[in-house]
Amino acid sequence: MLLSIRSLTKTFPGTLALDGVDFDLRAGEVHALLGENGAGKSTLIKCLTGAYRRDGGTVALEGAQIDPRSTVEAQDLGIGTVYQEVNLLPNLTVAQNLMFGREPRRFGLIDARATRSEARAMLRQYGLDLDVDRDLGSYSVAIQQIIAIARAVALSGKVLILDEPTASLDAAEVQMVFDVVRGLRDRGLGIVFVSHFLDQVFDLTDRVTVLRNGRRITTLDTADLDRVQLIEHMLGRALEDAVGDAAADGAGSVRPELLSFQGFGRRGVIEPFDLSVGQGEVVGLAGLLGSGRTETAELMFGVRPAQTGKAHDANGQLDLSNPRAAIAQGFGFAPEDRKTDGIVPDLSIRENIILGLQAQRGWARPIPRAEQNRLADDYIRRLDIRTSGREKPIGELSGGNQQKAVLARWLAMNPRFLILDEPTRGIDVGAHAEILRLIRELTDAGMSVLVISSEIDELVAVADRVIVVRDRRHVAELKGTRLGGDEIMRAIADSGEVA
Amino acid sequence: MTLLKRIAPQLIALVALIALVSIVFPGFLSVQFIDGRLVGPVIDVVKRGAPVALLAVGMTLVIATRGIDLSVGTIMAICGAVAAAALAGGWGMAPALAAGMLTGAAAGLWNGVLVTVIGIQPFVATLILMTMGRGIAQLITEGRILTFTDPGFAWFGSGTLLGLPVPAWLWLLTGAGVALLMRRTALGLLIESIGINRRASALAGVNATVLLIAVYMASGLCAALAGIVVTADIRGADANNAGLWLELDAILAVVIGGNSLLGGRFSIIASLIGAMIIQTIDTGILLAGFPSEYNLVIKAGLVLVILVLQSPRIAAEWRLWRDSHRVDREARLEGKAR
Numbered sequence: 153m154l155l156s157i158r159s160l161t162k163t164f165p166g167t168l169a170l171d172g173v174d175f176d177l178r179a180g181e182v183h184a185l186l187g188e189n190g191a192g193k194s195t196l197i198k199c200l201t202g203a204y205r206r207d208g209g210t211v212a213l214e215g216a217q218i219d220p221r222s223t224v225e226a227q228d229l230g231i232g233t234v235y236q237e238v239n240l241l242p243n244l245t246v247a248q249n250l251m252f253g254r255e256p257r258r259f260g261l262i263d264a265r266a267t268r269s270e271a272r273a274m275l276r277q278y279g280l281d282l283d284v285d286r287d288l289g290s291y292s293v294a295i296q297q298i299i300a301i302a303r304a305v306a307l308s309g310k311v312l313i314l315d316e317p318t319a320s321l322d323a324a325e326v327q328m329v330f331d332v333v334r335g336l337r338d339r340g341l342g343i344v345f346v347s348h349f350l351d352q353v354f355d356l357t358d359r360v361t362v363l364r365n366g367r368r369i370t371t372l373d374t375a376d377l378d379r380v381q382l383i384e385h386m387l388g389r390a391l392e393d394a395v396g397d398a399a400a401d402g403a404g405s406v407r408p409e410l411l412s413f414q415g416f417g418r419r420g421v422i423e424p425f426d427l428s429v430g431q432g433e434v435v436g437l438a439g440l441l442g443s444g445r446t447e448t449a450e451l452m453f454g455v456r457p458a459q460t461g462k463a464h465d466a467n468g469q470l471d472l473s474n475p476r477a478a479i480a481q482g483f484g485f486a487p488e489d490r491k492t493d494g495i496v497p498d499l500s501i502r503e504n505i506i507l508g509l510q511a512q513r514g515w516a517r518p519i520p521r522a523e524q525n526r527l528a529d530d531y532i533r534r535l536d537i538r539t540s541g542r543e544k545p546i547g548e549l550s551g552g553n554q555q556k557a558v559l560a561r562w563l564a565m566n567p568r569f570l571i572l573d574e575p576t577r578g579i580d581v582g583a584h585a586e587i588l589r590l591i592r593e594l595t596d597a598g599m600s601v602l603v604i605s606s607e608i609d610e611l612v613a614v615a616d617r618v619i620v621v622r623d624r625r626h627v628a629e630l631k632g633t634r635l636g637g638d639e640i641m642r643a644i645a646d647s648g649e650v651a
Numbered sequence: 652m653t654l655l656k657r658i659a660p661q662l663i664a665l666v667a668l669i670a671l672v673s674i675v676f677p678g679f680l681s682v683q684f685i686d687g688r689l690v691g692p693v694i695d696v697v698k699r700g701a702p703v704a705l706l707a708v709g710m711t712l713v714i715a716t717r718g719i720d721l722s723v724g725t726i727m728a729i730c731g732a733v734a735a736a737a738l739a740g741g742w743g744m745a746p747a748l749a750a751g752m753l754t755g756a757a758a759g760l761w762n763g764v765l766v767t768v769i770g771i772q773p774f775v776a777t778l779i780l781m782t783m784g785r786g787i788a789q790l791i792t793e794g795r796i797l798t799f800t801d802p803g804f805a806w807f808g809s810g811t812l813l814g815l816p817v818p819a820w821l822w823l824l825t826g827a828g829v830a831l832l833m834r835r836t837a838l839g840l841l842i843e844s845i846g847i848n849r850r851a852s853a854l855a856g857v858n859a860t861v862l863l864i865a866v867y868m869a870s871g872l873c874a875a876l877a878g879i880v881v882t883a884d885i886r887g888a889d890a891n892n893a894g895l896w897l898e899l900d901a902i903l904a905v906v907i908g909g910n911s912l913l914g915g916r917f918s919i920i921a922s923l924i925g926a927m928i929i930q931t932i933d934t935g936i937l938l939a940g941f942p943s944e945y946n947l948v949i950k951a952g953l954v955l956v957i958l959v960l961q962s963p964r965i966a967a968e969w970r971l972w973r974d975s976h977r978v979d980r981e982a983r984l985e986g987k988a989r
Contacts, residue, residue: 455854479856487854496848498915499840507844510837511856518837561855 154179154214154342155200155231155311161208162195169195171366172209177311177342182333184353184374185346186386187363188441188606193346196363197313200344201233202226213310230310232303234317238296240303242289247271249288250303274302278332294325298332305336312336313344318352330356348442350379350645351623364388379645383440387608387641407433407616410600411470411569413452415461422447424460425626427619429569429602432595436615437604438640444624445604446488449571452602453485454478479512484567486558488574488604490551494558497547501539501557502528504546508561531560536586559587563594570594573604588614608637620644654920661908661924664957668928672935679938689814692938700930701818702727702894705877706901707908707922708822708829709870714905716846716866717914718766718773723901725784726758726874727894731882732791735799744803748879755875756868758784763864781898788890798887808883818880822923825876829869830919839917842866846914900929907957928957 155177162170170192177183187193198204200211202220211218213229220226223233240249247268248255256266271284278298288296297317304312314333318326333356337343345357353360353374360377362369362385369385407430417424422444429435439445451458454474463470471477475485487493496504506524513519519527528542535556539549546557555575562570572591576584591601591614605611611618617631620643628643630636673679682691706723713720734751742750758780765776791797810817833839844852845859853859877897882888907925910917932953936946959965 453854475854476856476858485854492848493851493854496844496851498847499844503840503844507840507852507857508855510840511852511858513837515837515841515862518835518840 156212159209181358182343184357184360191363192366232308233313234300236316247284423625436611436618439621444621482568484562484570502542571602675939697819698816702877703900704822704926707904707926709873710901711922712866715917720870722777722780723874724894724898727878728788730875730878732788732888735797735888738799755871759868759871763867767860792890
């Protein structure tokens with residue numbers, strides 16, 4: 153066994169990120185590490201690369217115990233890492249990047265000629281013949297990724313960790329990188345492959361380890377695995393489970409149409425889709441991370457404007473070319489990443505709640521302070537935002553309370569169509585149920601809601617209809633009796649034709 | 652009151668500085684009323700501090716959006732040159748003033764478009780006008796000091812209104828007007844919000860592009876007014892020296908005012924006190940009669956002391972030290988009581 157991890161444990165304040173995880177890596181295999189967000193993949197990798205120190209458990213490389221304290225130490229031990237974002241210097245040449253930090257020297261100075269020839273020799277092993285004097289940034293991301301791999305292998309040479317290396321590559325480029333990875337496997341390296349793309353996992357890997365909530369769920373040979381089974385492991389929900397049909401009420405009854413999107417799409421982001429939303433309807437959007445869920449929402453809200461297609465309501469075509477235009481049409485969007493896209497940290501809870509409404513009214517018509525206080529207190533009470541007061545900076549609240557405050561910002565504007573991207577992520581169980589109840593209340597009052605969620609049970613519980621997204625396409629629409637956890641998972645897993 | 656709490660450090664620094672200057676120059680605070688005008692070193696500070704104070708008003712807004720405007724000194728020179736050229740061309744006072752102000756607005760628009768539409772970093776975008784602008788001003792004045800005699804225009808630099816110099820009125824009214832505009836409308840909140848998190852603000856529907864352009868235009872207008880004051884004061888446009896390095900004093904005033912260069916919460920009043928602190932240092936050094944070669948060193952030293960005393964880390968250390976002493980003392984008292 154090349155790398156052997158036993159009962160690895162890592163805690164962060166308030167969470168157990170890794171809970172006694174075992175993981176084995178053989179020499180000459182590609183081993184996929186899978187799991188949804190928060191499963192513990194990146195924590196495991198960071199413990200291996202020395203970015204984090206583990207709290208418990210053992211890690212043995214070729215039988216010897218190791219405890220790297222930095223990425224450099226991990227590299228020297230033989231563990232190299234390549235990340236999704238190329239982690240090199242685009243404004244240096246290919247040769248400088250490959251040899252950075254270990255340039256051949258002559259009389260104490262860098263020997264440029266030897267640097268170039270060594271770099272060229274390194275690349276030849278990967279079947280690449282590049283101009284090593286050109287800036288790295290002038291090559292495609294795929295080539296840069298291969299150069300990053302070459303550098304990592306040269307520095308370490310035993311274990312190679314690929315952390316979503318293909319996330320920004322197209323299909324042909326993916327194959328190019330995979331050929332390189334297969335070559336390294338045949339040379340006897342152990343390769344850990346992290347990806348959200350299941351097709352790639354089946355294509356490339358020999359074994360699969362699934363993590364969920366910080367625990368290892370299973371390790372299996374890829375050849376013995378089918379897709380449905382794999383997704384069951386990842387999402388932690390057996391297909392045989394009985395599914396309550398919570399969405400029965402209203403299913404089947406016809407709702408007046410509020411909005412319709414036709415051929416809405418953007419190249420390289422999401423394939424054109426048709427979608428209609430009924431008055432007071434909850435539409436769910438299911439799919440794995442990176443499948444195009446968030447992208448669908450971003451197109452609808454004008455964060456990234458659609459290149460093709462149109463959106464209509466009863467009165468005609470809608471301008472959704474930017475968020476302000478979408479807001480003017482009565483749209484709202486509570487984004488997934490509330491830290492960067494949602495909260496304005498130094499402003500108070502009150503200011504964060506009224507921000508959207510104020511922007512809509514324009515700067516010249518300030519909301520009177522008494523009205524602001526009333527709105528803020530009202531939502532703090534209704535959504536049960538835990539805070540010592542409305543004037544506290546929102547950055548000091550816990551994640552779940554921040555999420556509620558962002559939600560309050562949109563509710564204060566009373567949109568007719570509200571998009572909620574992962575509204576319950578990072579929220580405790582009690583608040584979780586509250587938010588689902590709130591969505592129901594809103595739709596009973598006539599608001600239409602689009603809910604994006606990784607939690608299938610949540611979608612089944614709250615949505616009238618679920619759209620399944622896979623590989624940047626809307627592949628299935630489930631409603632009525634066909635709306636259940638099994639069906640959603642099958643649609644996510646299906647590799648071929650439209651379900 | 653929250654405003655008082657916000658500006659307390661700046662006020663304390665100003666008072667301490669005035670006390671210090673009064674020690675080396677005892678007559679610093681004496682003010683006389685002569686020929687319907689207040690006269691004295693303090694009045695001189697309030698008048699001479701006008702350009703930096705005016706610039707600081709616009710600079711505070713720009714910095715609140717997480718930007719910076721390096722071009723304001725140059726805009727002063729351009730606007731002064733435009734106004735002087737208009738007077739020399741026989742345009743009369745009001746059109747000359749309007750031409751100067753419009754030029755400032757146009758310069759601000761240029762900066763704002765570079766920053767928002769083209770997406771150049773504010774530092775670089777305004778550096779372009781900073782370096783290029785003095786050339787433009789020199790082209791307008793044809794390389795010489797363009798003088799004029801219009802007494803109406805000169806009033807803006809050297810006139811008196813209700814006992815106070817006109818430049819002092821200009822910065823006091825501009826500062827108060829802009830501060831009120833920011834806090835009585837929603838502009839202040841929206842500017843702070845794009846300065847703290849532009850992306851989240853835009854997603855919430857804040858029109859960040861228009862606001863940013865408006866803020867750079869406000870800075871340009873403030874600079875134009877400062878340029879008019881300086882030009883009117885010397886009755887001539889000096890393209891080489893008008894407003895030279897004043898952008899740095901303006902930034903310093905904003906920083907002494909306790910506004911973060913990382914954007915967000917801002918106080919115009921605190922920046923104005925900052926501007927007065929700088930001018931008090933400048934005037935105080937002159938009055939104290941130090942050889943002129945010491946001026947910049949003493950100024951730098953005083954600014955450093957003020958900024959160090961204001962830094963949050965020092966404040967935290969001080970609180971820690973104070974609390975530990977209090978604990979010690981209480982422990983001692985308890986010991987005695989026992």
